[in-house]
Amino acid sequence: MKMFSKLALMAVLATGVSTIAVTAPVAAAQKNKKEEAGGLKLSPDALKAAQTAQPLLQAKDYAAAEPAVAAVEAAAKTEDDKYIAAALRYDLESGKLYGAQAANPNAPLDETVLAKPLDTLIANASTPPADKARYAFRRGALAYNGKQYPVALQMFQQAKQLGYNDPQMPLLMVKAKMETGDVAGANADLDAAIQQINASGQKAPEDYYRYAIARSNQRKMVPETLGWMRKWIAAYPTSKNWRDALVIYGLQPGSLATLDKNQKIDLFRLMRTSKSLADQNDYLEYAQNVSEKGLPAEAEAVLREGTASGKIPAGNSAAKAMLADSAAKAKAEGSLAPTEKKALAAADGKLAAVTGEAYYGQGNYAKAVELYRAALQKGGVNADEVNTRLGIALAAQGNKAEAKAAFANVKGAPRADLAGFWTTWLDSQAA
Structure with a gap:
């Protein structure tokens, strides 16, 4: 289902507005009673013409109704006359359009003929307030279909103020705001609509999130785009x-972000953790990156996972060669204990950070955490990078609370954004 497809106007507007009886009172007492009740008081010529037009419209004899409705319009003098004239014109034009659509659903329709009677009905003092709200929504729908988004937004807002309630209206207002350039306002309204749907026990459609991402990204609104992406994968956390x-x-x-190799490694680690590495290219690029950073054990593990899952084809010679090379280097790497001892004795935390990376690559997450923390305590390192990796290692241990605390210490783009994605993943696991 597409969000914000063209509004099926005829389905919304088919209800006639000329069902009010336009019969002459048979006695003065009846007339007085009707007027006291708030009924219409038509001038004689308008009443006579309306009495001719109404049964023709009810019979759907639009060819015969055309001159009769025109006669009502010509005779209209008072506000009540003009109200009935607009109501009958609206019924005539909407009936003709409805019939044309039924006869040929794929034929283009000129819906603009409805604008004038709707405008008259909205402005007319004789229009009942409840009907005026409905007509405002219908006029907004007409403008929306015609891509007259400022007019559509104005009419939808008027309908809302008059108490009209239609399930489509909040989302149509979002689209109208978006098209008028008020992306921030549209995003706020869409977020509110999603929260309202979710609070009702239902689940907001995925298309809502995709729409917000696409439009925010189109306007180069990076923080907003990232925010919507995180909301999207939190609501629909599939691997794809x-x-x-x-x-x-x-x-x-x-x-959205230009990442260096170190940052890409942490992005690939999240893809691996969220099981979203999709094909051999993902696995090979990940393995190549960590191999070039001196993490052969991690490269070997990634390549073996890709092969075991079938995402790296068995006959891929490049993957086989990379796997053999990584396995040999991982074996030669041996124990990290001597390096760990030097790192803990060093004046700064640089060697501790590197050693923590090596432990992480080997899958020894407890040791990785220990060395990352030592690196932060000693200083002389990129704290945002080390805190990111501390959070990743803690997440691998299943320590969600401390992992989130580590990610919260990461400041500045793009590291903070990476940490935000990791936090979203942790929250989705908690849910």
Whole structure:
């Protein structure tokens, strides 16, 4: 289902507005009673013409009704006359359009003929307030279909103020705001609509999130785009959605962030953790990156996972060669204990951070955490990078609370954004 497809105007507007009886009172007492009750008081010529037009419209004899309605319009003098004239014109034009649509659903329709009678009905003092709200919504729908978004927004807002309630209206107002350039206002309204739907026990459609992401990204509103991406994968945390979000964020040409190799490694680690590595290219790029950073054990583990899952084809010679090379280097790496001892004795935390990386690559997350914390305590390191990786290692241990605390210490883009994605993943696991 597409969000914000063209509003099926005829389905909304088919209800006639000329069902009010336009018969002459048979006695003065009846007339007085009707007027006291708030009924219409038509001039004689308008009443006579309306009495001719109404049964023709009810019979759907639009050809015969055309001159009769025109006669009502010509005879209209008072506000009540003009109200009935607009109501009958509206019924005539909407009936003709409805019939044309039923006869040929694919034929284009000129809905603009409804604008004038609707405008008259909205402005007319004789229009009942409840009907005026409905007509304002219908006029907004007409403007929306005609891509007259400022007019549509104005009419929808008027309908809302008059108490009209239609399930489509909040989302139509979002689209109208978006098209008028008020992206921030549209995003706020859409977020409120999503929260309202979720609070009702239902689940807001995925298309709502995708729409907000696409339009925010189109306007180069990076923080808003990232915020919507995180809300999207929190609500719909599929492997495909995780991959799409992370690729859009930092891996595709023209991505939201320009990441260096160290940052890409942590993005690939999240893809691995969220099971969103999709194909051999993902696995090979990840393995190549960590291999070049001197993490052969991690490269070996990633390549073995890709092969075991079938995402790296068994006959891929490049993957086989990379796996053999990584396995040999991981074996030669041996124990990290001597390096760990030097790192803990060093004056700064640089060697501790590197050693923590090596432990993480080997899957020894407890030791990785210990060395990352030592690196932060000693200083002389990129705290945002080390806190990111401390959070990742804690997440791998299942220590969600401390992992989130580590991610919260990461400041500045793009590291803070990466940490935000990791936090979203942790929250989705808690849910």
